[in-house]
Amino acid sequence: MATLVPNIILNAAILGVIYGFLGLSLTIVYGGMRIANLAHGDIVVAGSFITYALTAKFGYSPIAALPVAFTYLSVLGYGLYRIAGKRLQNSREPELASFLFFYGVSLMISASLLFVFDADARAISFQFRPLSFQFLGLRVPHARLVAAGVALALVPVIFWALYQTIYGKALRGAIMNRDALRIVGIDIDRLSLFAFSISFGLAGMTGVLIALVFPAFSPFSGMDYTILGFVVIVLGGLGSPLGALAGGMVFALTEQLTTLYLGQSTGLIAGFLVLVAVIVVRPAGLMGQVEWRA
Amino acid sequence: MTELSSDNVKAVVAEFCDVSAAYFGDIHVLRNLSLVFRSGTVTGIIGPNGAGKSTVLKTFMGALKPRSGDIRLYGKSLAGVPNHVLALMGVAYVPQNRSLFLGLSVEDNLLLGCWPIRHDRVRTRRILDRTLTEFPMLGAARRNLAGSLSGGQRRFLEIARALLLDPKIILLDEPTAMIAPKFAADVYEKISALAAEGLAVVLVDQNIKPCIEVSNYIYVLELGQKTTEGTADFLQSDDKMREEIGRWLEVSGG
Amino acid sequence: MTELSQATAQNTRKDAYQSASSRLTRSSLLIWNATLAVMFAVAAAIPWASNGLSFWFYLLQWVTLATAVNLVAGLVGYLPFGFVAFFGIGSYAAAVLTQFHGVLAGWSICGAAMAGTVLALLFAPTMRLSGVFFSIVSLSLSIVLKSLVSILPEHVAGGSSGVTITAIKDPSLAYYLMVALCLVSLSIATLIAVTPYGLRLKAIRDDAGAAAMIGIDVTRLRLSVWLLSATIASTCGGIEALYSSVIDPSASFNMLISAKAIIYAALGGLGTVMGPLLGALLMSVVDELIWARFPVANLFILGALISLTVLAMPKGLIGSLLDRHPRFRRWLF
Ligand SMILES: Nc1ncnc2c1ncn2[C@@H]1O[C@H](COP(=O)(O)OP(=O)(O)OP(=O)(O)O)[C@@H](O)[C@H]1O
Ligand SMILES: [Mg+2]
Numbered sequence: 043m044a045t046l047v048p049n050i051i052l053n054a055a056i057l058g059v060i061y062g063f064l065g066l067s068l069t070i071v072y073g074g075m076r077i078a079n080l081a082h083g084d085i086v087v088a089g090s091f092i093t094y095a096l097t098a099k100f101g102y103s104p105i106a107a108l109p110v111a112f113t114y115l116s117v118l119g120y121g122l123y124r125i126a127g128k129r130l131q132n133s134r135e136p137e138l139a140s141f142l143f144f145y146g147v148s149l150m151i152s153a154s155l156l157f158v159f160d161a162d163a164r165a166i167s168f169q170f171r172p173l174s175f176q177f178l179g180l181r182v183p184h185a186r187l188v189a190a191g192v193a194l195a196l197v198p199v200i201f202w203a204l205y206q207t208i209y210g211k212a213l214r215g216a217i218m219n220r221d222a223l224r225i226v227g228i229d230i231d232r233l234s235l236f237a238f239s240i241s242f243g244l245a246g247m248t249g250v251l252i253a254l255v256f257p258a259f260s261p262f263s264g265m266d267y268t269i270l271g272f273v274v275i276v277l278g279g280l281g282s283p284l285g286a287l288a289g290g291m292v293f294a295l296t297e298q299l300t301t302l303y304l305g306q307s308t309g310l311i312a313g314f315l316v317l318v319a320v321i322v323v324r325p326a327g328l329m330g331q332v333e334w335r336a
Numbered sequence: 337m338t339e340l341s342s343d344n345v346k347a348v349v350a351e352f353c354d355v356s357a358a359y360f361g362d363i364h365v366l367r368n369l370s371l372v373f374r375s376g377t378v379t380g381i382i383g384p385n386g387a388g389k390s391t392v393l394k395t396f397m398g399a400l401k402p403r404s405g406d407i408r409l410y411g412k413s414l415a416g417v418p419n420h421v422l423a424l425m426g427v428a429y430v431p432q433n434r435s436l437f438l439g440l441s442v443e444d445n446l447l448l449g450c451w452p453i454r455h456d457r458v459r460t461r462r463i464l465d466r467t468l469t470e471f472p473m474l475g476a477a478r479r480n481l482a483g484s485l486s487g488g489q490r491r492f493l494e495i496a497r498a499l500l501l502d503p504k505i506i507l508l509d510e511p512t513a514m515i516a517p518k519f520a521a522d523v524y525e526k527i528s529a530l531a532a533e534g535l536a537v538v539l540v541d542q543n544i545k546p547c548i549e550v551s552n553y554i555y556v557l558e559l560g561q562k563t564t565e566g567t568a569d570f571l572q573s574d575d576k577m578r579e580e581i582g583r584w585l586e587v588s589g590g
Numbered sequence: 591m592t593e594l595s596q597a598t599a600q601n602t603r604k605d606a607y608q609s610a611s612s613r614l615t616r617s618s619l620l621i622w623n624a625t626l627a628v629m630f631a632v633a634a635a636i637p638w639a640s641n642g643l644s645f646w647f648y649l650l651q652w653v654t655l656a657t658a659v660n661l662v663a664g665l666v667g668y669l670p671f672g673f674v675a676f677f678g679i680g681s682y683a684a685a686v687l688t689q690f691h692g693v694l695a696g697w698s699i700c701g702a703a704m705a706g707t708v709l710a711l712l713f714a715p716t717m718r719l720s721g722v723f724f725s726i727v728s729l730s731l732s733i734v735l736k737s738l739v740s741i742l743p744e745h746v747a748g749g750s751s752g753v754t755i756t757a758i759k760d761p762s763l764a765y766y767l768m769v770a771l772c773l774v775s776l777s778i779a780t781l782i783a784v785t786p787y788g789l790r791l792k793a794i795r796d797d798a799g800a801a802a803m804i805g806i807d808v809t810r811l812r813l814s815v816w817l818l819s820a821t822i823a824s825t826c827g828g829i830e831a832l833y834s835s836v837i838d839p840s841a842s843f844n845m846l847i848s849a850k851a852i853i854y855a856a857l858g859g860l861g862t863v864m865g866p867l868l869g870a871l872l873m874s875v876v877d878e879l880i881w882a883r884f885p886v887a888n889l890f891i892l893g894a895l896i897s898l899t900v901l902a903m904p905k906g907l908i909g910s911l912l913d914r915h916p917r918f919r920r921w922l923f
Contacts, residue, residue: 078722126901133904137721138669142856142900145849149893156889208454211444215437222435225397226497227423227452265845269729276726311737314730318716321727325719 046302049180054298055291056182056190060251062290063193064267065274066200066283067244072272073281074216075234076136077127080144083267084151085115085242089249090164090259091155097168104168104185104254108192111246119242122147123235131234148264155261163258189254196247197287204283213237217281277317279330288328292316346374348411349505349536350396350427355405357395364403365391367560373505378527378537380551380568382544382581388560389540390432393507397422397429410504424452428498432509432540436490436497438483442474445482449497463500471496488519495526505536512543524550544581548572556580618921619784622864626776633769637762647765647833649874650772651826655851656858656866657775658822661815663852664861665782665791668717671725671848672732673823675713676706678843680824681831682739685753688832690745695758699767699828706824709735710817717812729845736843752838755831764833771829775822779863783923791815795861857899859906863923868907 068082092114093107126143133139170184204210212228216237223230252267253259270293275281278289296316301309320328352371358364365388373379381389394400396407398419407414409425417425437445446467450460468475474493477485482493491511498506508527512520520543527550531537541547548554548568556564556577564577571577636646655677662668680702687698716727740750747753758764782788793801794808802808831837850873858869876895880888903910908922 072722126897129901129904135904138663138856138860139900139904141669142853143897145853146893146895146897146900149896150890151893153887153889153893157886208447208451211440212448212451215440215448218437218439219435221431222437223448224420225423225429225431225435226449227420228448229418229420269726269733269845272722272726273730276723280722307737307741311734314734317730318727318734321719321723322715325723327723 050298050302051295052180052182053186054294056186057255057298058291058294059190059193059197059287060248060255060290061270061274061294062287063197063244063251064248064271065278065286065290066197067241067248068271069275069278069281069283069286070213070237070244071241072275074213074220074237075127075131077130077140077238078137078144079241080141080268081148081151081264082144082245082271083269084148084155084264085118085245086249086252086267086271087259087261087264088118088151088155089115089246090253091159091249091261092246093250093253094159094164094166094259097166098164104166104250105188105192107250107253108247111250112243115246116239116243120235120239122242123238127234127238128231131230148268152261152264159261161261163260165258166253185254189251192247193251200244201283209233209236214281214283273314273317276327277320279327282327282329285327285329292320292328346376349373349375350407350409352392352396353406353408355395355402355407357391357400357402359391359400362403365560366395366402368405369557369560369562370405371555371562373536373538374553375504375536376531376534377553378531378539378551380547380554381538381540381557382542382547382554383557383563385542387557389557390509391560392557393429393431393509393538393540396427396507423501426502426504428501428503428506430491430494430498430506430508430511432513434490435494436482438481440482441479442482442485442493443468443478445493446474446497446500449500452501467496467500486516488515488522491515491519491523495523499530503535505538506530507538507540509540510542511539512541512546520546618923619780621921622780622923626773626780630769630773633772634766637765643761643765645874645878647761647768649871650768651830652850652854652870652874653867654768654772654775654826655823655847656854656870657772657779658819658826659848659851660855660860660862660866661779661782661819661822663855664865665788665795666812666815667795668720668728669725669852670728671845671852672728672730673851674843674845674847675728675732675735676709676820676823677827677830677847678732678736678739678839679705679709680827681837681842682747682753682827683824684828685755685831685837686747688757689753689755692757695763695767695832699825699832702828702831703821703825706820706822706827707817709824710820713820714813714816717809717816729848732843732845732848736839739843740839748838750839752836752841753831755835755837758832758835761833761835764829767829768826768833771822771825776863776867778818778822779866783863787811792861853896855906857896857903857906859908859910859912862906862908865906865908872907 064086068079071077071079089107089111092111093104096102096107096110097104130136130140130143170188172184174181174183175187204214212223212233216223216230216233220230223233274289274293275286276289277293278285278287293313293316297309297313300312304312350373352369355366355369356364357366369392371379371381371392381392383389391400395402398414398417402415409427414422422429437448440448443464446464447460450463453459468478471492473489474496477489482490485493495508495511511523511527515523524546527537527539531552539547539551548571551568553567554565554571555562556571564571564574566574633646633650637643640646659670659673662670662673683705684698684702687693687701688695693701713728713731716724716731719727739747742749744751782791790801790806790811793804793806794811798808827842831842854869854873855866856869857873858867859865877892880891884891905913912919912922
């Protein structure tokens with residue numbers, strides 16, 4: 043037990059970073075565009091399958107899958123926004139319309155993955171050497187360390203883009219007050235198209251990381267990740283990039299520690315109960331600011 | 337337009353030609369409205385609640401498409417111009433409701449106001465610095481979140497942002513509503529100064545007295561129609577008009 | 591909300607007033623009631639006429655669930671992703687009462703209904719939340735409930751392998767119960783649409799603040815719809831448990847049940863009475879056809895169909911039809 047707890051905490055931290063990453067890509071689109079992307083998890087799973095194909099069929103390292111997944115899936119995002127984005131945003135109830143639309147998209151993606159890869163759960167066969175690292179009495183699988191490393195390297199880049207560039211500021215502005223964007227002369231449609239493609243690309247990269255961290259994925263695990271993503275951003279505060287990271291961390295820690303002390307199936311329950319508790323105490327989420335939204 | 341003899345020297349910046357507009361169905365909120373906005377002139381638009389004053393500005397900004405008639409800017413029709421391009425064409429708008437990004441800093445709010453010229457970093461920087469010194473109140477709070485400003489400070493931030501790119505015409509929708517009297521006086525002063533610099537200012541206002549004082553020319557709207565127009569002096573000397581204005585003031589509790 | 595977006599919000603508001611002002615005429619209601627009567631006469635005759643009872647049972651189940659979810663989604667404006675919690679708790683209540691405690695079918699259905707009401711009362715505080723917050727919390731609660739049920743000891747709720755009901759042999763009893771429940775839920779929806787109660791609900795959905803201002807008790811009215819909707823769903827779950835006689839946590843608390851109910855209602859037209867009925871009927875048939883004809887591509891086609899319908903008819907079949915031809919307002923509602 044003595045080394046178990048630090049070990050679990052370390053692992054939870056790694057998971058937390060990845061959950062946060064998942065929330066980050068979702069919050070860009072949901073916060074700014076009021077598009078509830080119910081297919082987000084399926085994009086993630088598509089990223090995992092791209093990793094699988096590259097490692098199992100072509101023998102590449104999973105790292106090579108990062109740019110590939112990003113490119114393919116951001117192109118998919120671009121296409122989807124071109125087809126539907128404007129209509130969904132202009133509809134009377136963008137949230138409901140996008141919820142339905144992306145449920146359909148989610149089914150289509152699962153079906154396509156099912157068609158290409160069969161229904162069995164897959165795991166990537168690539169193995170990093172050495173398999174795991176040992177330090178300070180803790181044991182961390184190499185693959186997890188790589189995944190956390192990639193996420194930790196990308197997060198500062200995303201935050202720099204969101205907080206330091208004018209495009210990122212415009213995107214965060216969209217979360218706060220969409221109508222004001224038009225007044226200052228921003229073409230909301232192009233901004234949305236851009237954000238949407240990036241969000242899909244990032245979701246694809248999340249899929250690569252998830253393939254590294256979790257033993258198996260199947261064409262139907264998409265909905266689980268969608269739920270996880272929404273839980274993370276609601277927990278952290280809608281439209282708050284920092285909140286997404288905090289939400290991911292809190293959820294992962296609760297889940298892992300409860301699993302350790304109370305057993306397998308209690309982890310998820312505890313995670314969700316923490317979400318409910320946080321929302322009841324602080325309806326805007328950990329870092330949300332309701333009063334800033336128009 | 338010959339009746340405007342006193343203002344004839346000032347160039348027409350924008351005009352509404354026989355514009356009708358509706359939010360839905362064929363319930364027209366603006367009916368055959370013709371208005372002229374001139375440079376160096378404060379054009380006041382007054383009228384009771386729901387007269388369609390805000391709608392005039394929203395239609396100008398493209399939020400509503402005219403059902404008939406035409407809106408012209410520098411003599412050219414605005415039909416088919418996407419509304420985000422208007423900022424680039426020299427039209428600035430400060431809406432009735434808040435239009436700030438409350439979670440961004442004062443400076444970032446201004447930065448986004450420079451969006452159309454974002455590729456020219458040097459110019460953007462210069463404009464920002466100029467504005468922050470021109471409005472010392474904003475300069476002092478440049479790093480604070482817009483959400484932490486007072487109502488009056490927010491108004492000024494909105495006005496400052498609207499002025500960044502040297503617009504030719506600025507549309508102000510009740511700029512002094514719900515702010516402290518001290519700030520309101522400053523706003524009217526600023527409005528006069530802008531007109532003196534040659535800007536066309538369109539001022540929609542509920543505070544009839546100061547509005548008439550600051551405006552050079554006034555349109556009176558009721559139920560989406562123009563009922564009276566004329567210079568401020570003319571309106572104030574008109575007995576029927578005074579009675580009318582008195583009635584609105586009672587209704588709106590003023 | 592800022593000025594530019596008010597245009598759309600107010601449009602919706604005006605729509606509500608229009609539909610309210612063109613009150614339904616006596617004759618249109620008569621036609622609707624007659625249609626319902628005929629449909630249910632047919633439904634009641636199905637067990638004699640067809641061997642494939644299952645298709646008809648689930649058809650009625652989806653009509654019921656879509657109608658129930660529409661009460662919350664269409665009239666209050668919440669999207670309850672975790673709506674399945676009520677269905678699941680009803681299933682479990684009925685199955686456990688029948689199998690472990692030897693309660694008669696009829697009484698166990700009453701138990702299912704009560705379980706749903708109690709659960710809805712427990713979840714009522716979540717109604718303070720709005721938008722996606724409500725949806726996600728609702729979903730989370732349903733997942734928590736599912737996990738809780740599966741870790742209960744086996745002699746209490748069957749554990750993760752679920753419960754098999756051996757006491758009831760004849761599924762036609764459950765079928766008739768479902769026919770009755772479906773009729774009841776459609777009647778409730780119709781009653782709500784034609785009484786001032788429904789008008790008040792619409793006022794709340796369009797602008798809760800304004801509704802409170804004119805003296806409508808927003809909280810109480812919302813709570814009543816919430817309870818009503820949840821009770822119908824849990825009763826439905828109870829009947830389904832008796833019909834299928836096998837239940838387990840992952841099937842009874844499957845998120846697809848929430849999703850399907852919402853989608854069917856939305857495709858037909860949220861906030862209307864006929865919409866959920868039409869949507870559920872159409873989609874059940876389409877579902878059946880696609881699965882039979884295209885065993886490989888069925889999921890893909892279903893997905894494409896949903897996405898395309900949303901793009902073409904964002905307000906659902908009934909809503910979009912009424913938008914295009916407002917004169918049908920008297921007949922379709
Ligand atoms: N978004 C909207 N959708 C539908 N009708 C609207 C909308 N906004 C305003 N209206 C209607 O248009 C008419 C004119 O409204 P407008 O806001 O232009 O009036 P106003 O003169 O600015 O009034 P106030 O002094 O209250 O600001 C009113 O009858 C109003 O009900
Ligand atoms: Mg106004």
